[in-house]
Amino acid sequence: MKKSGVLKYILVVVAAVVVVLAVRFFGGGKEVSYTLPRPAVTVAYPVRGTMTESLTLNGHVEARSMIPVIPLVSGTILDYPARAGESVEEGQLLAQIDPEPFRQQMLQAQAAYTGYESSFRRVEGLYQAGAATRQEYDTLKSQRDAAKAQYDLAVLQLGYASVSSPVAGTILAAPLSVGSVAAAPQPVAVVADLSDLVVRLDVPEKYFSLFAQNRHQLRAIVMRPESGAVVEAVVDTMAPYIDGASKTFETVFKLDSAAIEDFSPGMFGRVEVVFASHQEVALLPVTALTKDGGLYRFEATEGESLASEGRTPGVARLVQLDSPLRDSHWIMVPEEYSQEAFVVAGQGSLLSGQLVDASWEELDWQPVSWQGEGAAQELEGASQKGEPVP
Numbered sequence: 001m002k003k004s005g006v007l008k009y010i011l012v013v014v015a016a017v018v019v020v021l022a023v024r025f026f027g028g029g030k031e032v033s034y035t036l037p038r039p040a041v042t043v044a045y046p047v048r049g050t051m052t053e054s055l056t057l058n059g060h061v062e063a064r065s066m067i068p069v070i071p072l073v074s075g076t077i078l079d080y081p082a083r084a085g086e087s088v089e090e091g092q093l094l095a096q097i098d099p100e101p102f103r104q105q106m107l108q109a110q111a112a113y114t115g116y117e118s119s120f121r122r123v124e125g126l127y128q129a130g131a132a133t134r135q136e137y138d139t140l141k142s143q144r145d146a147a148k149a150q151y152d153l154a155v156l157q158l159g160y161a162s163v164s165s166p167v168a169g170t171i172l173a174a175p176l177s178v179g180s181v182a183a184a185p186q187p188v189a190v191v192a193d194l195s196d197l198v199v200r201l202d203v204p205e206k207y208f209s210l211f212a213q214n215r216h217q218l219r220a221i222v223m224r225p226e227s228g229a230v231v232e233a234v235v236d237t238m239a240p241y242i243d244g245a246s247k248t249f250e251t252v253f254k255l256d257s258a259a260i261e262d263f264s265p266g267m268f269g270r271v272e273v274v275f276a277s278h279q280e281v282a283l284l285p286v287t288a289l290t291k292d293g294g295l296y297r298f299e300a301t302e303g304e305s306l307a308s309e310g311r312t313p314g315v316a317r318l319v320q321l322d323s324p325l326r327d328s329h330w331i332m333v334p335e336e337y338s339q340e341a342f343v344v345a346g347q348g349s350l351l352s353g354q355l356v357d358a359s360w361e362e363l364d365w366q367p368v369s370w371q372g373e374g375a376a377q378e379l380e381g382a383s384q385k386g387e388p389v390p
Helices: 002-027 100-128 134-160 207-215
Strands: 040-044 045-062 066-069 077-078 093-097 162-164 169-173 189-192 198-204 219-223 229-237 249-256 267-286 294-298 312-320 330-332 341-346 354-360
Touching: 002 207, 066 077, 100 134, 134 294, 169 207, 169 312, 198 207, 207 249, 219 249, 249 294, 267 341, 341 354
Parallel strands: 040 354
Antiparallel strands: 040 341, 045 198, 045 267, 066 189, 077 093, 093 162, 169 189, 198 249, 219 229, 219 267, 229 249, 267 330, 294 312, 294 341, 312 354
């Protein structure tokens, strides 16, 4: 057994020697080495442009005046011309409630009033002639006045049987029909002025001072995400207090009435409130950022050139920025780096100080279209309930 183990050991050593000799023989006695190629990256200088700061919130479009028309008397509807979506003028008939019960009440009150009026006139003549007492005069006068009030009320109720629109506008809802019973609090129609639309936002408490200080400069863009339709808006009202339960304050923005054809009450909208603007600042595309929010500054290597291949050798060095402003397309670069070149593509696997081969790109700043993803920094968005916007 011992001889067998020694034999195996000798065979292994011989095999190793054979492999080493073969490598040296076929390799010409030279050691083989391999150098990794430099990563190819794209670099660019920052471009000058405008950076805006904004707060993005969710809201719903409303008509400023949305009036439910409540019938003031109850009864069966005999005529119902109200139709949802139709325009109405002030005083136009929306529903006709059966007037007969109210007409009979009016006639009854009228008869009572006529009787008391006649008796009062007779007693008044007698009182002036000294043939009636002051008490008789006062009693009949009060009875006459009470009967007159009942008659006036009956006339008023008869008029309420014709339900009319209190304002000019558009009928948003007409939930009843001929033959149904009209009664409070069920409205016979809901009328709104669609030329005066607003959006109400519940803004988080921490923005109260910012909104209050810049109230007259605030502007907003209301966008329908599903269609891309947009309209500008300005501050209409702002609550002077914070709601203790929701920790928000209400701000109402009025939509530009000249461009609201694509908006109707009840529509969902994403509202981007722009509260600051930075003009002619140095910008880089957000694609230049690393996963941890840094940038790679490019330093060309002295004495080397790959001009024939359109590339420049150099070193990429990581730079960490302190909470830079950004939007959906651009990031604002501090002014001390405005003349420095940065890696804008290919930085995903780089290490600080790594040698790279760079091709150059010239950036072209364009204002972000509101038809796209939004034009300003989406800070901490919140919905109507104060929750972050997804």
